Amino acid sequence: MGFLKGTLSFVRYRIAGNLPSDFREFSDRQLKRFAFQEPLQGGEKSLGWTSLENPLDTGFSHVSHSVGDYLAFVLRIDRKVVPPSLLMIRILEREKKLQEEKHRKKLYKNEREEIRNAVLLSCLSQIPPTPSFFEVCWNLSEGTLLFGGSGKKVLEDFEDLFKRTFQLKTAPLLPWESGDESAEKRDDDGSTAGLDFLSWLWFKSEERGGSILVPGLGDVGLIFVRRLVLFSGEGEYAETVTCQGMHADLREGKAALREGKKIREARLRVDIGTEQWECTLKAETFRYQSMRLPVTMKFSEEDEAGMEGRFLERIHLVEMFLRTVDRIFQHFLELRLSPRWEGEEVPRIQKWLEE
Numbered sequence: 001m002g003f004l005k006g007t008l009s010f011v012r013y014r015i016a017g018n019l020p021s022d023f024r025e026f027s028d029r030q031l032k033r034f035a036f037q038e039p040l041q042g043g044e045k046s047l048g049w050t051s052l053e054n055p056l057d058t059g060f061s062h063v064s065h066s067v068g069d070y071l072a073f074v075l076r077i078d079r080k081v082v083p084p085s086l087l088m089i090r091i092l093e094r095e096k097k098l099q100e101e102k103h104r105k106k107l108y109k110n111e112r113e114e115i116r117n118a119v120l121l122s123c124l125s126q127i128p129p130t131p132s133f134f135e136v137c138w139n140l141s142e143g144t145l146l147f148g149g150s151g152k153k154v155l156e157d158f159e160d161l162f163k164r165t166f167q168l169k170t171a172p173l174l175p176w177e178s179g180d181e182s183a184e185k186r187d188d189d190g191s192t193a194g195l196d197f198l199s200w201l202w203f204k205s206e207e208r209g210g211s212i213l214v215p216g217l218g219d220v221g222l223i224f225v226r227r228l229v230l231f232s233g234e235g236e237y238a239e240t241v242t243c244q245g246m247h248a249d250l251r252e253g254k255a256a257l258r259e260g261k262k263i264r265e266a267r268l269r270v271d272i273g274t275e276q277w278e279c280t281l282k283a284e285t286f287r288y289q290s291m292r293l294p295v296t297m298k299f300s301e302e303d304e305a306g307m308e309g310r311f312l313e314r315i316h317l318v319e320m321f322l323r324t325v326d327r328i329f330q331h332f333l334e335l336r337l338s339p340r341w342e343g344e345e346v347p348r349i350q351k352w353l354e355e
Helices: 023-033 084-102 109-126 152-166 193-207 251-258 304-336 340-354
Strands: 008-016 045-050 070-079 130-139 144-147 169-172 211-214 218-232 239-245 262-272 275-282 287-292
Touching: 023 152, 045 152, 070 152, 070 304, 084 109, 130 152, 152 169, 193 211, 193 218, 193 262, 193 304, 193 340, 211 304, 218 251, 218 275, 218 304, 239 251, 251 340, 262 304, 275 304, 304 340
Parallel strands: none
Antiparallel strands: 008 144, 008 169, 008 287, 045 070, 070 130, 130 144, 211 218, 218 239, 218 262, 262 275, 275 287
């Protein structure tokens, strides 16, 4: 579980709406009400909330989901997936049998649909579900939330269940939507601020030998490491270039930038003071993957206080990193929307690419 140990991958949300004064009690009731239940016989999917520390604790009876200023719990989704090839064979067998019984070469459309539905239910009843677990960390005072899932269907399931549970709406937290509306404007080549940010960040990192000067923060160590993904075009005309190595200062990357490609994702190492983080940042959605946190203190895993201490320390480190990246992005945005962008920054970036 990433919020307690290991690497983290997550999507950031902001929560719309005010919390009632008795929200702690309300959240306790609602989490138990919408807790995970075993799937019905023949059902394809079952989902609900469970404990962060113990995924079998669907009653939240042993570990509290309320930790300091946070709510921490898990979305469990069990799915039954029938292999397409197995479904096809079973359907063909049933259709052949019915054709022989009715002495017909063809079946009506409604007969084929009935066979398919019956076969699907039969297969689902025989296949054990595959469980998946997605962590949730909700900062109540700031109205922000980290969700440890990324697939489209998983995000839809989470957003729907969260709304039904807490009667609150979620919206993706994107740094260019938190400021002036002009931040969302597009350039002539259709690139977004998020895509331009990573290209600029690579340039600023190399310009100062692996660090970037951020107003209000000072020097922040920042290096592109191991992996860089660039792209251009859409649909059948899309082109992708992936650069891999200990450092992303590969010739292919800069050559791709000179050709007009944009950095879609990059592996970053960030040093703040004496602490070091590493993660992959996806520019278009500002999602973070495989984040490695600085080495933390050792807490006892045998008592609740140890679990809470470990959780709070790791969340503090995550939020420290996110605040730093957000501040760097706001610095970039202020520059990008000022006359200095075209007059000073763009010529320096072009010179860097030609070196």
